[in-house]
Each structure stands twice: as structure tokens, then as C-alpha cells.
Amino acid sequence: MSESSAFYLLEERIQRFIWSEGWESLRDAQEAAIPLVLKGDRDVIVAAATAAGKTEAAFLPALTHVLQSDGPRLIVYISPLKALINDQFGRLDRLCEQLEIPVWPWHGDISSSVKARFLKKPEGVLLITPESLEALLCNRGTSVGTAFKGVAFFVVDELHAFIGSERGKQLQSLMHRVEQVLGRTVPRIGLSATLGDMGLAAGFLRPGRGADVALVTSAASGNDLRVLVKGYEEPQVVRGEGDDAEQEPMTPAQIAAELFSELRGTNNLVFPNSRREVERYTHLLNKLCLDRQVPKEFWPHHGSLSAEIRSETEAALKQKEQPATAVCTNTLELGIDIGAVKCVAQIGSPPTVASLRQRLGRSGRRKGEPATLRGFCIENALGGKPSLADELRLDTVQMTAMISLLIDRWFEPPMAHGAHLSTLVQQMLSFIAQNGGAPIGQLYDLFCAKSRPFEGVSKGEFVELVRHLGQKELLMQDSAGTLLHGRVGEKLVNHYTFYAAFAADEEFRIVAGGKSLGSLPVSQMLSVGQRILFAGRTWKVEEVDDEQKVIYVVRSGGGAPPLFSGGPGQVHTRVRQRMRELLESESTPSYLDAVARRFLSEARANYKARDLKNVYLLDLGGHVQVMTWLGDAANEALACLLQRLKFAAAASGPGVEVAKKGTVEDLRDALVDIGSEDAPPLEMLFAETKSLGREKWDWALPDPLLRKAYASLHINLSEAIAWAKAIC
DNA sequence: GACCTGCTGCGGTCTG
Numbered sequence A: 001m002s003e004s005s006a007f008y009l010l011e012e013r014i015q016r017f018i019w020s021e022g023w024e025s026l027r028d029a030q031e032a033a034i035p036l037v038l039k040g041d042r043d044v045i046v047a048a049a050t051a052a053g054k055t056e057a058a059f060l061p062a063l064t065h066v067l068q069s070d071g072p073r074l075i076v077y078i079s080p081l082k083a084l085i086n087d088q089f090g091r092l093d094r095l096c097e098q099l100e101i102p103v104w105p106w107h108g109d110i111s112s113s114v115k116a117r118f119l120k121k122p123e124g125v126l127l128i129t130p131e132s133l134e135a136l137l138c139n140r141g142t143s144v145g146t147a148f149k150g151v152a153f154f155v156v157d158e159l160h161a162f163i164g165s166e167r168g169k170q171l172q173s174l175m176h177r178v179e180q181v182l183g184r185t186v187p188r189i190g191l192s193a194t195l196g197d198m199g200l201a202a203g204f205l206r207p208g209r210g211a212d213v214a215l216v217t218s219a220a221s222g223n224d225l226r227v228l229v230k231g232y233e234e235p236q237v238v239r240g241e242g243d244d245a246e247q248e249p250m251t252p253a254q255i256a257a258e259l260f261s262e263l264r265g266t267n268n269l270v271f272p273n274s275r276r277e278v279e280r281y282t283h284l285l286n287k288l289c290l291d292r293q294v295p296k297e298f299w300p301h302h303g304s305l306s307a308e309i310r311s312e313t314e315a316a317l318k319q320k321e322q323p324a325t326a327v328c329t330n331t332l333e334l335g336i337d338i339g340a341v342k343c344v345a346q347i348g349s350p351p352t353v354a355s356l357r358q359r360l361g362r363s364g365r366r367k368g369e370p371a372t373l374r375g376f377c378i379e380n381a382l383g384g385k386p387s388l389a390d391e392l393r394l395d396t397v398q399m400t401a402m403i404s405l406l407i408d409r410w411f412e413p414p415m416a417h418g419a420h421l422s423t424l425v426q427q428m429l430s431f432i433a434q435n436g437g438a439p440i441g442q443l444y445d446l447f448c449a450k451s452r453p454f455e456g457v458s459k460g461e462f463v464e465l466v467r468h469l470g471q472k473e474l475l476m477q478d479s480a481g482t483l484l485h486g487r488v489g490e491k492l493v494n495h496y497t498f499y500a501a502f503a504a505d506e507e508f509r510i511v512a513g514g515k516s517l518g519s520l521p522v523s524q525m526l527s528v529g530q531r532i533l534f535a536g537r538t539w540k541v542e543e544v545d546d547e548q549k550v551i552y553v554v555r556s557g558g559g560a561p562p563l564f565s566g567g568p569g570q571v572h573t574r575v576r577q578r579m580r581e582l583l584e585s586e587s588t589p590s591y592l593d594a595v596a597r598r599f600l601s602e603a604r605a606n607y608k609a610r611d612l613k614n615v616y617l618l619d620l621g622g623h624v625q626v627m628t629w630l631g632d633a634a635n636e637a638l639a640c641l642l643q644r645l646k647f648a649a650a651a652s653g654p655g656v657e658v659a660k661k662g663t664v665e666d667l668r669d670a671l672v673d674i675g676s677e678d679a680p681p682l683e684m685l686f687a688e689t690k691s692l693g694r695e696k697w698d699w700a701l702p703d704p705l706l707r708k709a710y711a712s713l714h715i716n717l718s719e720a721i722a723w724a725k726a727i728c
Numbered sequence B: 001g002a003c004c005t006g007c008t009g010c011g012g013t014c015t016g
Helices: A014-019 A030-038 A053-066 A082-099 A114-120 A130-140 A140-145 A168-183 A197-207 A250-263 A273-292 A307-318 A353-360 A393-406 A421-435 A442-450 A461-471 A487-493 A573-584 A594-609 A632-644 A664-676 A703-714 A717-727
Strands: A043-045 A074-078 A103-106 A124-128 A151-156 A187-194 A215-219 A226-234 A268-271 A297-299 A325-328 A341-345 A371-380 A475-477 A483-485 A507-512 A515-521 A530-532 A535-544 A550-555 A617-620 A623-627 A649-652 A656-659
Touching: A014 A053, A014 A082, A030 A043, A030 A053, A030 A215, A030 A535, A030 A649, A043 A197, A053 A074, A053 A082, A053 A151, A053 A187, A074 A617, A082 A103, A082 A124, A103 A114, A103 A341, A124 A130, A130 A140, A130 A168, A130 A421, A140 A393, A140 A717, A151 A168, A168 A421, A168 A442, A187 A197, A197 A215, A226 A250, A226 A393, A226 A594, A250 A268, A250 A341, A250 A371, A268 A297, A273 A297, A273 A325, A273 A530, A297 A307, A307 A325, A307 A515, A341 A353, A341 A623, A353 A371, A353 A393, A371 A393, A393 A573, A393 A594, A421 A461, A421 A475, A421 A483, A421 A487, A421 A703, A442 A461, A461 A703, A507 A535, A573 A594, A617 A664, A623 A664, A632 A649, A632 A656, A632 A664, A632 A717, A664 A717
Parallel strands: A043 A187, A043 A215, A074 A124, A074 A151, A103 A124, A151 A187, A226 A371, A268 A325, A268 A341, A297 A325, A341 A371, A507 A550
Antiparallel strands: A475 A483, A507 A515, A530 A535, A535 A550, A617 A623, A623 A656, A649 A656
């Protein structure tokens, strides 16, 4: 500690705690963050890899500040996960006990007596979720000022998990509303995984004043990376007459066998990209354990499994006696403590480079040990009439492109530009609940004026919004002009589901022998007698209770993995460009095995045969494929621009699929027109497009605002038009 | 052709 200057800035009892823990030195992020946070007069982002001591980087100086000041005595920590609050409570409470500072966990599973005790003396450290904070503002409007009077800091954990979502917009609004009640700003400390563009994260943490946010980025570079990508070819299915039962694919069993022999005996994470595949692989892997008569060591983890089954998997990873591998979705991407793993297996191309990077952060955390990535690419055997995606081996090319971008240290910037006007509706209703009513001008200034969370909505648009919410009976106006809840608004605000800013599917609970296994979306209707794979085991449906939304199952052999609901992901333009560079290059990455190499050379041969370096319109018989090699948002913009010219067009993979109409030349002319004109206004762009609603309150928005909200997230017009300009 | 997150107040019944 002798070399650390920051250490001596900390309060004496905190110094003693650090000595007694036996820490040899402070991490670089802590060293840098301590003097910045300590003064308590500015916003700070601490960005570092998992387990680099971010929590301490915020709390050691924040607690010092609180202990040394006679004024404010409260730190509000906001987390996206209840599990993280429970983890942090254990860690912080040990330190704070010695400092005689109380720590208060507050979320849906915490008893109301704990909450009441905090409100009686609101001091110390409050650990809370955005939803619980929403409920607090909504239901205890009159005591918000007293409860938060002493707040010295907001600490936002896993900041990157909030950016780009309805929930992130809600978080910005909640912090702003507390500051508005207090009549002062409260320093915000954001803890985040390293993000490509820290400026975007800073603008998210403090809208309008991102430039003033201090940035601390850990210099500790990651360990070396070891990569191996294997190709697997799915043979063509030969179908008999009238044989329309879905064939089980062949390759998963081969991949499972490979994983079994490579991973057994160590701790690992396997990411097969969907809950359905998690079920498939967990079952295949544990069947291999059973066949070889060895203890089961593969555990499932995804969001539809019950909390009990998930914590079994987490406990299996944490304990040191038996090796354990989790087969999981991105539930294990966030900061829940699961210890270090030897290897990360990725089956199929990951959703984004950022997520691949986050997943790899779980591997090679011991000194000198490299992070290890084993990729698996599945492609269909060519023959007959292969699809363009098969011909170009797009999954293999995308996986390779993403790994090469990862090695170049590039990853997608955070999506900080979404308008999330759905959340504006929720926040207006909540603010009215908090204050018993509000004049329209006050609402506009609070939410939409400069540097506010919903800046960019004009006064005219806001008046139109209020009128529309009146029509939907969400709002009404009293004789003095004050806005109040309408009949429907009153009902919705007074239900507990109001506090979450995001929408959730209705679900059936799956119960076996009185124990809850998890849940399935109602869209996936199961019938009595059906066999399913769930929680890594096979079951038979015994009873379906439509009223209570419960499905009762018993153990049984056989069964297919169920379908879960979900929407499409978004591929960034940079990824598609790198895919194209790979297809035009001659060199082959050394980490590809023989089959993956063959896939890549087949893709290159077909790319060349179709002359895709020069040709951007492919006549595929029934339709024409426009090969833009742009990201999904730009392709969707181009599809809308074509729809406006009466083409039936839809974004599809690396381009846009257009139904045949006239000649290919007509389409070329249309693209030339698109490239030579300015972007049309949104009401013209979406004239042919219906159902733009995606977020929870989108149904309540007037059309112009709905179009604006949708475009801000899903449409990249400038890239699409620039592309059309360039091909002319 | 995806994934994830979260939730109050109150009235009823039971126990010591």
C-alpha cells in the first residue's frame, strides 16, 4: 500500500478494513476512481472488466465522503438484478458494519418491515432496483423528499445493461425526478463493462452534460486469447412420402460428444444462443454422463427456469469439489459471481461482438491463464438448391468476422439514441401519481426540455400526446387544467405490473411434484400427453390448468425441446463489412479447423462465382436479393424506402429481399432514385408499414411519435441512402 | 432467427 496515494485518502476505518482483508494493493481502477468520487461533486464512470473491483472503486470513496461530511448520509445503489443486490448486500454489509453504516436491500422479495425501517431513518446505503424505486416514487410521493434528503450519490451498477432499453430510459427519468424533488443534482457513479464509445455512456449517465462526466477506464488488459473454431455439416434430410414429422438434426449430438470429451473435469460455460438449444445440449451432455456412468456435471441456466434451478447451477459452478459446466443463455453474462471458468464454448455465431466479449470475460481470469474460446459452426450440406445463406456459409463467415473484430478490440457502440417514448407515457402517469396531478407545462419542462431524458419531443408533439392519452382514457383534465389519471390510467397505475417499464409475455408455470421448474410463454401451448425437454430432463404433460396458468408434468423418457418466444437481433454494419472483407480476402485464420476452412473456401468460391464483388442485385427466381452488406437497421431503412415505391421488400440477412415486379432494371432505377433524393419524412417512409409498436406503452402513442420512437431504434436512413448513392 | 430484467397494498387467516 506504500505506493498508493489514493489509499491514504480513505477514511481510517476503511483503511483498517483493507489491511485486515489482506489486500496487497488497490486495483488501477480503484486508484484512479478514489480521488474523483471522494469529493462528491461530479459524475464518474468506472469501466473495467468483470471482477476488477468496480464496486469497491465506487463505495470506498463514497463511504469516506459520507463519513467525513456532516451533511448528506445516504448512498443509493441501483442494480438491474435482484440477485446482484443480494450479492452486494453480503459484501457491503461486512464493511459497513465496522463503519456503523446500515445497508438496506430493497426489492420485491424484501419484506415490507425492512422497507418501513429504512423510511423511518433513511440513512446508510440503499440497494434498490429501478422498479422498486418507481414504486416508491409512485406510491409515497409525499415522503420522497424526506426519504432522499440525505442522498450524496447514485451508484448505477452494470450501466451497460441499461443503455438502449426502456428500462434505461426509466432509470434516467427516476434519477432526474428525485433530483427535481430535492432541487439539486446528485453525483452519479456509473459502473460498467468497458464500452467502445465511453462518450455515449457518459451522455446516458447525465443527459445533455456527458462531456462533464469523469471517465475511469481500467488499463489492465485482458489475458491472451486462445481460439479454435470447428465446422460441422448437417447432412441433407431424405424424406419419405407423407413424412412430415420434424427430423432431429444430427450435428448437436456430435457437438455434444466433442464438448463432453473436451470440457469434462473443468468448469466451463456453453452458449448455444437460445433457451431451446440450452435444453437440447444439457440433455445430450448429461445423457453422455449417464451412459459412461460418471457424475452429472452439465447444468442448465436460462431465464425461463425457476430461481431454485438457476441457483442450483450457480452453486455448482461456485463450489470447488466437483467440476461443473453451465449450458446457458446471456443470464450468465451479467455480474453474478460464478468464479472463473476455463473455457467458453459458443455454438453458432454470437448475437453481437460486445456480447461475445462479455462472455469471454468469464474465462481465463487467473494470472497467466489465457481466455479460451471454442466456436462451433453448423452449416447445411450443399446440394439440390441451396439457399444463398447456405451457399455463402453465412454463419461461419459471421462467426469468423466477429472473432476477428474481437481480436481488433472493436465492438458495437452502446445504443444510446433510442427515444423510448413508451417510457414517457409511464413516467407521466407515475409523476401524476406521485403529485396527485400536474399541469401540462410542468410535465413538458420536467421530461422533454433541454437535457431532460426525453429531449427531442417538441411542444406541439407533446400537446398532441396529451390529447391522445386523453382519448385512450389514460389522462383527463380537471376544470383548473390540471392533468389527472383517466379511467383506464387509474386502473393501470394501481396494479403492481405498472412499475416495470418493459413488457412481459404471459406465461404458464411448469410444475413437477409440487416443485416449480420454470415457465413457458402461453403462445407455446402444450397438450396433455405431450413429451417435452425442460430443465435438462424429459417430462410428460399430465394436466394443463388454463385458469391458474399451470402445466403439471411427470418424469418420462423422450421429448423435444420446447419453443420459446423471441424477436430477431440486430447485426451492425461493421460486422457485415468485415464479413465481406473476409469473403474477398485470400488468407485463412489459423484458428479454423479443416471443416470450417472448407466452409470458408466454399463461401469464397460461391461469392466469386456470383461476382458479388461487383454485383449487388441477385435474381434468385421468385425474388431479387439486394446485396448491401449493411447492418440490419440500414437494410430495414432501405426496405421501407422500396416499399414506398410500391415494391414488396423486407430486410433479409446481408441485404434486402424484394419480390419480383417488372424487371431487375426497374429495381435498379428505383435504387438510383432513392440515392438521388433526400430522406423522406417518417409519415411517408412508414406509409406502407403497419404495427410499429414494440415497447410496453407504444399502443398509447399517437402515430407521429410512434414512428419517431421506432425509427430512433430500428432504422438507419442515412446509411441506406449513402449506399444507394454509392452504387449509382 | 434471440436473450434478459421486475413488481404494492391490503385484507384475510393463523399462531403464540
